[in-house]
Amino acid sequence: MMRVLVVDDDFMVARIHSAYVERIAGCAVVGVAHSGAEAVALAGRLRPDLVLLDVYLPDTSGLDVLRALRTGAPDDPFVLVITAADDPATVTAALHGGASHYLVKPFDARALREQVERVERIRARLSGLERAGQHDIDTVFGGRRGAATTRLPKGLTEPTAQLVERVLRGQDGDLSASECAELTELSRVSARRYLEHFVAVGAATVRLRYGGTGRPERRYRWAG
Structure with a gap:
C-alpha cells in the first residue's frame, strides 16, 4: 500500500484530489494538510510514501516545503507538485528541488493516476533490487524511453x-x-x-x- 499525503490550501480541491487517489489501486490517503507548516509536521509524523504538494500555500511556498521534505535521505517521500503555477521559474525550481513530476491545474483523474502509478512502479523496481543495473537506472530517471x-x-x-x-x-x-x-x-x-x-x-x-x-x-x- 502506498501512503499518500495531500497538501492544498483549498479544502475542496484537497478533497477532490484525495478522492482521485483513493480510486487508485494500492493507494491510501493518510493525511491532508492545508499549510506548509502542517504539511512538514504531518510528513514527519506519518512518513508518507508520496506527497501531492501545492505551491500556493498560506504561510509559505510549496517549494520551501519541497526542500524540507527532500533532504536526500533514502526514506524521503516522493513529491508530486500539483499547482496552478505554470511559470518556467517555478517549474525549474520544482525540478531542481527533487519533484517526481509536475501537474498544472486543472487536470483529470487519469492524469493524476498515471503519475501516481509511475511513482508506484519506481518504488517497486527499486525495492526489489540488490544492485541497480543501468537499465534500472535509466527507467527510474527517465533517461531512456521504452x-x-x-x-x-x-x-x-x-x-x-x-x-x-x-x-x-x-x-x-x-x-x-x-x-x-x-x-x-x-x-x-x-x-x-x-x-x-x-x-x-x-x-x-x-x-x-x-x-x-x-x-x-x-x-x-x-x-x-
Missing part, C-alpha cells in the same frame, strides 16, 4: 501509449483490440493503432485466432 513510446507515429501520444502498454503488460494472456479498448476507455480503432505500433517496434507480438466466420481475430501480447 520501445513502445519511442518515435511514435503522427496522431499517437505518449501518455496514451503508456496507458495501453500498462494494460497489455498487466494481462496474463493476450487480448484483442476490442478488449484493450474496453480496459483503456479508448475507441477500438485507437486501441488497435497503439497495439499495431507496439508490434511494429517489437514491443508486442500478435497471433491470429481462427474460429467462426469472418476474419481471424488479432490477439496481442507484450513481448517482455
